[in-house]
Amino acid sequence: MATEDTAGKSPVGPTLHHLDDSQSQRILWLCEELRIAYGFEYTLVNHFRDKKTIRAPPELQKIHPLGKSPILVAIDGTVITESSVIASYLLKTYDTDGKFATDNWLRDDILVSFSGTSLGLTMTIELFVDIAVSQTPWPLSYIPKALQRSVRNGFTTAEFKKSFTYLEKELGEHDWFNGRELGRSDIIMSWPFDNIGQRGWFDLKKDFPKLGAWRERILNREAWKSAIEKGNGYNMAKL
Template structure:
Protein backbone atom coordinates (compact mmCIF):
# COMPACT_ATOMS: atom_id res chain seq x y z
CA UNK A 1 0.00 0.00 0.00
CA UNK A 2 1.22 3.49 -0.83
CA UNK A 3 2.14 5.41 2.32
CA UNK A 4 2.49 9.17 2.38
CA UNK A 5 4.77 10.32 5.20
CA UNK A 6 3.67 13.80 6.19
CA UNK A 7 5.89 15.97 8.34
CA UNK A 8 3.50 18.39 10.03
CA UNK A 9 3.55 21.94 8.61
CA UNK A 10 5.68 21.02 5.63
CA UNK A 11 5.70 20.66 1.88
CA UNK A 12 4.50 17.07 2.19
CA UNK A 13 0.94 18.43 2.52
CA UNK A 14 1.16 18.70 -1.28
CA UNK A 15 1.31 14.94 -1.62
CA UNK A 16 -1.72 14.44 0.63
CA UNK A 17 -3.67 16.98 -1.42
CA UNK A 18 -2.57 15.40 -4.72
CA UNK A 19 -3.64 11.93 -3.54
CA UNK A 20 -7.04 13.30 -2.50
CA UNK A 21 -7.54 15.09 -5.84
CA UNK A 22 -6.53 11.91 -7.70
CA UNK A 23 -8.75 9.70 -5.56
CA UNK A 24 -5.89 7.32 -4.75
CA UNK A 25 -5.99 4.82 -1.86
CA UNK A 26 -3.14 5.58 0.53
CA UNK A 27 -2.07 5.34 4.13
CA UNK A 28 -1.08 8.55 5.82
CA UNK A 29 1.52 8.69 8.55
CA UNK A 30 1.95 11.96 10.48
CA UNK A 31 5.19 13.08 12.11
CA UNK A 32 5.67 16.07 14.40
CA UNK A 33 8.66 18.35 14.00
CA UNK A 34 11.28 18.24 16.75
CA UNK A 35 10.69 20.79 19.47
CA UNK A 36 14.37 21.71 19.86
CA UNK A 37 15.16 22.64 16.24
CA UNK A 38 11.88 22.37 14.27
CA UNK A 39 13.42 19.76 11.94
CA UNK A 40 12.08 16.32 11.06
CA UNK A 41 12.39 13.67 13.81
CA UNK A 42 14.93 10.84 13.51
CA UNK A 43 12.17 8.44 12.46
CA UNK A 44 11.45 10.66 9.44
CA UNK A 45 15.13 11.19 8.63
CA UNK A 46 15.57 7.41 8.51
CA UNK A 47 13.06 7.06 5.66
CA UNK A 48 15.28 8.49 2.90
CA UNK A 49 18.98 9.46 2.67
CA UNK A 50 18.04 13.15 2.28
CA UNK A 51 15.87 13.06 5.39
CA UNK A 52 13.42 15.79 4.35
CA UNK A 53 9.70 15.90 3.57
CA UNK A 54 7.93 14.69 1.48
CA UNK A 55 8.63 10.97 1.27
CA UNK A 56 6.40 8.18 -0.02
CA UNK A 57 6.94 4.45 0.44
CA UNK A 58 5.33 1.33 -0.94
CA UNK A 59 6.85 -1.86 0.47
CA UNK A 60 10.59 -1.51 -0.13
CA UNK A 61 10.06 1.35 -2.57
CA UNK A 62 11.03 4.81 -1.25
CA UNK A 63 10.84 8.14 -3.07
CA UNK A 64 11.56 11.69 -1.95
CA UNK A 65 11.29 15.16 -3.54
CA UNK A 66 7.92 16.75 -4.34
CA UNK A 67 8.41 16.95 -8.12
CA UNK A 68 9.63 13.36 -8.40
CA UNK A 69 6.70 12.13 -6.31
CA UNK A 70 4.23 14.10 -8.48
CA UNK A 71 5.74 12.57 -11.64
CA UNK A 72 5.72 9.10 -10.11
CA UNK A 73 2.09 9.30 -8.97
CA UNK A 74 0.91 10.61 -12.36
CA UNK A 75 2.88 7.84 -14.14
CA UNK A 76 1.43 5.14 -11.87
CA UNK A 77 -2.18 6.27 -11.60
CA UNK A 78 -2.75 8.50 -14.66
CA UNK A 79 -3.10 12.27 -14.62
CA UNK A 80 -6.83 12.21 -13.71
CA UNK A 81 -7.39 15.51 -15.51
CA UNK A 82 -4.74 17.34 -13.47
CA UNK A 83 -2.16 17.66 -16.26
CA UNK A 84 -3.16 19.52 -19.48
CA UNK A 85 -2.38 17.71 -22.74
CA UNK A 86 0.43 19.10 -24.88
CA UNK A 87 -2.18 20.31 -27.40
CA UNK A 88 -3.90 22.39 -24.73
CA UNK A 89 -3.37 26.19 -24.72
CA UNK A 90 -2.74 25.79 -20.97
CA UNK A 91 0.12 23.31 -21.40
CA UNK A 92 3.02 25.79 -21.19
CA UNK A 93 1.59 27.84 -18.30
CA UNK A 94 0.91 24.67 -16.37
CA UNK A 95 4.49 23.51 -16.82
CA UNK A 96 5.86 26.92 -15.89
CA UNK A 97 4.04 27.12 -12.55
CA UNK A 98 4.50 23.43 -11.76
CA UNK A 99 8.28 23.81 -11.94
CA UNK A 100 8.64 27.46 -10.91
CA UNK A 101 6.84 26.71 -7.63
CA UNK A 102 9.74 24.72 -6.22
CA UNK A 103 12.69 25.76 -8.37
CA UNK A 104 12.31 29.53 -8.02
CA UNK A 105 9.41 30.66 -5.81
CA UNK A 106 10.22 28.28 -2.94
CA UNK A 107 13.98 28.80 -3.28
CA UNK A 108 13.59 32.57 -3.00
CA UNK A 109 11.31 32.13 -0.01
CA UNK A 110 13.92 29.92 1.66
CA UNK A 111 16.68 32.48 1.05
CA UNK A 112 14.50 35.22 2.56
CA UNK A 113 13.65 32.96 5.54
CA UNK A 114 17.27 32.12 6.25
CA UNK A 115 18.46 35.72 5.95
CA UNK A 116 15.57 37.46 7.69
CA UNK A 117 14.33 35.09 10.37
CA UNK A 118 17.23 32.76 11.07
CA UNK A 119 20.22 35.08 10.70
CA UNK A 120 18.23 38.24 11.59
CA UNK A 121 20.04 39.88 8.70
CA UNK A 122 18.81 42.19 5.97
CA UNK A 123 17.30 40.26 3.08
CA UNK A 124 19.76 40.70 0.16
CA UNK A 125 18.33 43.10 -2.45
CA UNK A 126 18.43 40.47 -5.21
CA UNK A 127 16.32 38.11 -3.05
CA UNK A 128 13.87 40.89 -2.14
CA UNK A 129 13.59 41.76 -5.84
CA UNK A 130 12.90 38.12 -6.79
CA UNK A 131 10.29 37.82 -4.05
CA UNK A 132 8.51 41.02 -5.14
CA UNK A 133 8.49 39.82 -8.75
CA UNK A 134 7.22 36.39 -7.69
CA UNK A 135 4.20 37.73 -5.81
CA UNK A 136 3.48 40.11 -8.71
CA UNK A 137 3.58 37.19 -11.19
CA UNK A 138 1.16 35.24 -8.98
CA UNK A 139 -1.31 38.12 -8.72
CA UNK A 140 -1.12 38.77 -12.47
CA UNK A 141 -1.60 35.12 -13.41
CA UNK A 142 -4.63 34.74 -11.16
CA UNK A 143 -6.15 37.78 -12.83
CA UNK A 144 -5.81 36.05 -16.20
CA UNK A 145 -6.96 32.54 -15.28
CA UNK A 146 -8.95 30.82 -12.54
CA UNK A 147 -6.03 28.50 -11.75
CA UNK A 148 -2.27 28.59 -12.37
CA UNK A 149 -2.54 26.00 -15.13
CA UNK A 150 -5.65 27.48 -16.79
CA UNK A 151 -9.39 27.09 -16.28
CA UNK A 152 -9.16 23.96 -14.10
CA UNK A 153 -7.11 22.85 -11.13
CA UNK A 154 -3.87 21.16 -12.20
CA UNK A 155 -0.77 19.80 -10.51
CA UNK A 156 0.68 23.34 -10.77
CA UNK A 157 -1.87 24.54 -8.18
CA UNK A 158 -1.03 21.68 -5.86
CA UNK A 159 2.71 22.38 -6.14
CA UNK A 160 2.12 26.11 -5.50
CA UNK A 161 -0.30 25.62 -2.61
CA UNK A 162 1.98 25.15 0.40
CA UNK A 163 3.75 28.48 0.01
CA UNK A 164 0.49 30.35 -0.53
CA UNK A 165 -1.18 28.87 2.56
CA UNK A 166 0.56 26.92 5.35
CA UNK A 167 3.89 28.63 4.80
CA UNK A 168 2.15 32.00 5.21
CA UNK A 169 0.49 30.77 8.38
CA UNK A 170 4.03 30.37 9.75
CA UNK A 171 5.53 33.58 8.32
CA UNK A 172 2.52 35.77 9.03
CA UNK A 173 2.62 37.29 5.53
CA UNK A 174 -0.64 39.02 4.61
CA UNK A 175 -2.23 39.21 1.17
CA UNK A 176 -4.45 42.27 1.61
CA UNK A 177 -3.23 43.88 -1.60
CA UNK A 178 -3.76 40.75 -3.68
CA UNK A 179 -7.48 40.41 -4.53
CA UNK A 180 -6.89 37.82 -7.26
CA UNK A 181 -4.96 35.58 -4.87
CA UNK A 182 -7.64 36.05 -2.20
CA UNK A 183 -10.37 34.95 -4.62
CA UNK A 184 -8.26 32.00 -5.78
CA UNK A 185 -7.64 30.78 -2.23
CA UNK A 186 -11.38 30.96 -1.57
CA UNK A 187 -11.92 28.66 -4.58
CA UNK A 188 -9.23 26.29 -3.35
CA UNK A 189 -10.77 26.22 0.13
CA UNK A 190 -14.12 25.18 -1.32
CA UNK A 191 -12.69 22.02 -2.91
CA UNK A 192 -13.71 18.87 -1.02
CA UNK A 193 -10.38 17.19 -1.83
CA UNK A 194 -8.43 20.12 -0.38
CA UNK A 195 -10.63 20.20 2.73
CA UNK A 196 -10.19 16.45 3.17
CA UNK A 197 -6.41 16.65 2.65
CA UNK A 198 -5.92 19.45 5.16
CA UNK A 199 -8.20 17.84 7.75
CA UNK A 200 -6.02 14.73 7.53
CA UNK A 201 -2.64 16.44 7.23
CA UNK A 202 -3.13 19.19 9.81
CA UNK A 203 -5.95 18.04 12.08
CA UNK A 204 -7.33 20.87 14.18
CA UNK A 205 -5.61 23.60 12.14
CA UNK A 206 -7.83 25.64 9.79
CA UNK A 207 -6.09 26.12 6.41
CA UNK A 208 -4.59 29.60 5.96
CA UNK A 209 -6.69 30.95 3.11
CA UNK A 210 -6.84 34.69 3.83
Protein backbone atom coordinates (compact mmCIF):
# COMPACT_ATOMS: atom_id res chain seq x y z
CA MET A 1 0.00 0.00 0.00
CA ALA A 2 1.23 3.50 -0.76
CA THR A 3 0.09 7.03 -0.08
CA GLU A 4 1.19 10.13 -1.92
CA ASP A 5 2.01 13.48 -0.35
CA THR A 6 0.26 15.86 -2.71
CA ALA A 7 1.59 18.86 -0.77
CA GLY A 8 5.11 17.93 -1.86
CA LYS A 9 4.10 16.94 -5.40
CA SER A 10 5.64 18.93 -8.22
CA PRO A 11 5.91 18.30 -11.97
CA VAL A 12 9.46 19.64 -11.89
CA GLY A 13 10.82 17.67 -8.93
CA PRO A 14 11.93 14.07 -8.39
CA THR A 15 9.81 11.45 -6.64
CA LEU A 16 10.96 9.71 -3.47
CA HIS A 17 9.53 6.28 -2.71
CA HIS A 18 9.82 5.94 1.04
CA LEU A 19 9.22 2.88 3.24
CA ASP A 20 8.17 3.06 6.87
CA ASP A 21 10.69 2.06 9.57
CA SER A 22 13.59 1.96 7.14
CA GLN A 23 16.80 3.63 6.14
CA SER A 24 14.97 5.75 3.56
CA GLN A 25 14.06 8.05 6.45
CA ARG A 26 17.48 9.66 6.12
CA ILE A 27 16.82 10.45 2.46
CA LEU A 28 13.48 11.98 3.33
CA TRP A 29 15.35 14.04 5.93
CA LEU A 30 17.82 15.22 3.28
CA CYS A 31 14.95 16.18 0.97
CA GLU A 32 13.51 18.27 3.78
CA GLU A 33 16.89 19.92 4.42
CA LEU A 34 17.00 20.89 0.73
CA ARG A 35 13.40 22.08 0.82
CA ILE A 36 14.09 24.37 3.77
CA ALA A 37 17.39 25.63 2.35
CA TYR A 38 16.34 26.11 -1.29
CA GLY A 39 12.61 25.56 -1.65
CA PHE A 40 13.38 22.17 -3.23
CA GLU A 41 10.22 20.51 -4.52
CA TYR A 42 9.66 16.77 -4.65
CA THR A 43 6.88 14.20 -4.58
CA LEU A 44 6.80 11.87 -1.61
CA VAL A 45 5.19 8.46 -1.99
CA ASN A 46 4.89 6.59 1.31
CA HIS A 47 4.95 2.80 1.21
CA PHE A 48 4.09 0.51 4.12
CA ARG A 49 5.57 -2.80 5.24
CA ASP A 50 3.43 -5.94 5.23
CA LYS A 51 2.19 -6.29 8.81
CA LYS A 52 2.76 -10.06 8.86
CA THR A 53 6.08 -10.41 7.06
CA ILE A 54 7.50 -6.94 7.86
CA ARG A 55 8.72 -6.92 4.26
CA ALA A 56 8.39 -4.11 1.74
CA PRO A 57 5.22 -4.22 -0.39
CA PRO A 58 5.43 -5.83 -3.88
CA GLU A 59 4.54 -2.53 -5.58
CA LEU A 60 8.12 -1.32 -5.05
CA GLN A 61 9.29 -4.05 -7.44
CA LYS A 62 7.33 -2.35 -10.19
CA ILE A 63 9.67 0.63 -9.79
CA HIS A 64 12.91 -1.33 -9.31
CA PRO A 65 13.51 -5.11 -9.48
CA LEU A 66 14.97 -5.26 -5.95
CA GLY A 67 11.82 -3.75 -4.47
CA LYS A 68 13.68 -1.90 -1.74
CA SER A 69 13.47 1.67 -0.47
CA PRO A 70 14.68 4.36 -0.82
CA ILE A 71 14.08 4.77 -4.52
CA LEU A 72 14.40 8.17 -6.16
CA VAL A 73 12.91 8.71 -9.62
CA ALA A 74 14.64 11.71 -11.20
CA ILE A 75 12.88 14.27 -13.38
CA ASP A 76 14.09 12.49 -16.53
CA GLY A 77 12.76 9.15 -15.26
CA THR A 78 16.08 7.73 -14.12
CA VAL A 79 15.57 5.33 -11.22
CA ILE A 80 18.23 5.78 -8.54
CA THR A 81 18.79 3.34 -5.67
CA GLU A 82 21.22 3.01 -2.72
CA SER A 83 21.09 5.69 -0.05
CA SER A 84 24.63 7.02 -0.48
CA VAL A 85 24.15 7.35 -4.25
CA ILE A 86 20.79 9.07 -3.84
CA ALA A 87 22.28 11.47 -1.29
CA SER A 88 25.17 12.26 -3.65
CA TYR A 89 22.77 12.85 -6.55
CA LEU A 90 20.51 15.13 -4.54
CA LEU A 91 23.40 17.21 -3.22
CA LYS A 92 25.21 17.47 -6.55
CA THR A 93 21.99 18.42 -8.34
CA TYR A 94 20.13 20.60 -5.85
CA ASP A 95 22.67 21.94 -3.32
CA THR A 96 23.41 24.82 -5.67
CA ASP A 97 25.14 27.04 -3.10
CA GLY A 98 27.20 24.25 -1.55
CA LYS A 99 25.51 24.62 1.83
CA PHE A 100 26.03 20.92 2.58
CA ALA A 101 29.28 20.49 0.66
CA THR A 102 32.35 18.85 2.14
CA ASP A 103 35.83 20.36 2.26
CA ASN A 104 37.41 16.90 2.11
CA TRP A 105 35.77 14.51 -0.35
CA LEU A 106 38.12 11.64 0.53
CA ARG A 107 37.30 11.78 4.25
CA ASP A 108 33.62 12.10 3.38
CA ASP A 109 33.79 8.95 1.25
CA ILE A 110 35.63 7.09 4.00
CA LEU A 111 32.99 7.97 6.59
CA VAL A 112 30.12 7.11 4.26
CA SER A 113 31.73 3.78 3.41
CA PHE A 114 32.49 3.07 7.07
CA SER A 115 28.85 3.67 7.95
CA GLY A 116 27.65 1.04 5.51
CA THR A 117 30.43 -1.53 5.88
CA SER A 118 32.34 -1.66 9.17
CA LEU A 119 29.67 -0.11 11.39
CA GLY A 120 26.82 -1.28 9.17
CA LEU A 121 27.88 -4.92 9.34
CA THR A 122 28.07 -4.87 13.13
CA MET A 123 24.67 -3.17 13.31
CA THR A 124 23.11 -5.70 10.93
CA ILE A 125 24.39 -8.69 12.91
CA GLU A 126 23.11 -7.18 16.16
CA LEU A 127 19.79 -6.30 14.52
CA PHE A 128 19.25 -9.82 13.18
CA VAL A 129 19.78 -11.50 16.55
CA ASP A 130 17.67 -8.82 18.25
CA ILE A 131 14.79 -9.49 15.85
CA ALA A 132 15.23 -13.24 16.27
CA VAL A 133 14.78 -12.85 20.03
CA SER A 134 11.67 -10.69 19.66
CA GLN A 135 10.07 -12.90 16.99
CA THR A 136 10.67 -16.30 18.61
CA PRO A 137 7.88 -17.43 20.97
CA TRP A 138 8.43 -18.85 24.43
CA PRO A 139 9.76 -21.42 25.33
CA LEU A 140 11.95 -21.55 22.21
CA SER A 141 13.08 -17.95 22.77
CA TYR A 142 15.90 -19.16 25.03
CA ILE A 143 17.76 -20.33 21.91
CA PRO A 144 18.09 -16.93 20.16
CA LYS A 145 18.71 -15.30 23.56
CA ALA A 146 21.68 -17.58 24.09
CA LEU A 147 22.88 -16.79 20.58
CA GLN A 148 22.47 -13.08 21.26
CA ARG A 149 24.64 -13.27 24.39
CA SER A 150 27.29 -15.19 22.50
CA VAL A 151 27.31 -12.74 19.58
CA ARG A 152 27.49 -9.73 21.88
CA ASN A 153 30.19 -11.15 24.15
CA GLY A 154 32.25 -12.52 21.29
CA PHE A 155 31.92 -9.80 18.66
CA THR A 156 29.44 -6.96 18.44
CA THR A 157 29.97 -5.17 21.78
CA ALA A 158 33.72 -4.85 21.25
CA GLU A 159 33.26 -3.84 17.61
CA PHE A 160 30.69 -1.18 18.48
CA LYS A 161 32.99 0.32 21.11
CA LYS A 162 35.92 0.35 18.70
CA SER A 163 33.78 2.07 16.07
CA PHE A 164 32.40 4.64 18.52
CA THR A 165 35.87 5.50 19.78
CA TYR A 166 37.02 6.07 16.20
CA LEU A 167 33.96 8.17 15.34
CA GLU A 168 34.29 10.34 18.46
CA LYS A 169 37.82 11.14 17.35
CA GLU A 170 36.63 11.90 13.80
CA LEU A 171 33.91 14.20 15.14
CA GLY A 172 36.44 16.05 17.27
CA GLU A 173 35.25 19.48 18.34
CA HIS A 174 32.91 19.93 15.38
CA ASP A 175 29.14 19.67 15.56
CA TRP A 176 29.04 17.55 12.40
CA PHE A 177 31.12 14.85 10.76
CA ASN A 178 31.08 17.04 7.66
CA GLY A 179 32.74 19.84 9.64
CA ARG A 180 31.11 23.14 10.51
CA GLU A 181 27.92 22.29 8.61
CA LEU A 182 25.80 19.21 8.15
CA GLY A 183 26.73 17.05 5.16
CA ARG A 184 26.34 13.72 3.39
CA SER A 185 28.36 11.76 5.95
CA ASP A 186 26.02 12.93 8.72
CA ILE A 187 22.95 12.00 6.67
CA ILE A 188 24.24 8.49 5.93
CA MET A 189 25.62 7.92 9.44
CA SER A 190 22.23 8.63 11.02
CA TRP A 191 20.75 5.24 10.07
CA PRO A 192 22.97 2.93 12.16
CA PHE A 193 22.79 5.33 15.08
CA ASP A 194 19.00 5.45 14.89
CA ASN A 195 18.98 1.67 15.29
CA ILE A 196 21.48 1.85 18.14
CA GLY A 197 19.57 4.61 19.91
CA GLN A 198 16.03 3.41 19.35
CA ARG A 199 16.78 -0.18 20.30
CA GLY A 200 18.75 0.86 23.39
CA TRP A 201 21.94 -1.03 22.61
CA PHE A 202 24.12 1.74 24.07
CA ASP A 203 23.66 4.86 26.16
CA LEU A 204 25.54 7.21 23.86
CA LYS A 205 25.01 10.27 26.06
CA LYS A 206 26.74 8.49 28.93
CA ASP A 207 29.45 6.45 27.24
CA PHE A 208 30.16 8.47 24.07
CA PRO A 209 28.93 12.00 24.79
CA LYS A 210 30.12 13.58 21.53
CA LEU A 211 28.16 11.04 19.50
CA GLY A 212 25.20 11.45 21.83
CA ALA A 213 25.24 15.23 21.35
CA TRP A 214 25.60 14.81 17.58
CA ARG A 215 22.50 12.62 17.43
CA GLU A 216 20.55 15.08 19.59
CA ARG A 217 21.42 17.88 17.17
CA ILE A 218 19.92 15.79 14.37
CA LEU A 219 16.70 15.08 16.29
CA ASN A 220 16.27 18.79 17.02
CA ARG A 221 16.64 19.98 13.42
CA GLU A 222 13.58 21.45 11.76
CA ALA A 223 14.10 19.28 8.68
CA TRP A 224 14.31 16.10 10.78
CA LYS A 225 11.07 16.92 12.55
CA SER A 226 9.22 17.73 9.34
CA ALA A 227 10.55 14.52 7.74
CA ILE A 228 9.13 12.52 10.65
CA GLU A 229 5.78 14.27 10.22
CA LYS A 230 5.65 13.67 6.46
CA GLY A 231 6.84 10.08 6.67
CA ASN A 232 4.90 6.99 7.57
CA GLY A 233 6.50 5.92 10.83
CA TYR A 234 10.05 5.46 12.03
CA ASN A 235 10.31 3.07 14.97
CA MET A 236 13.07 0.53 14.59
CA ALA A 237 12.42 -0.87 18.07
CA LYS A 238 9.13 -2.41 16.99
CA LEU A 239 10.62 -4.64 14.27
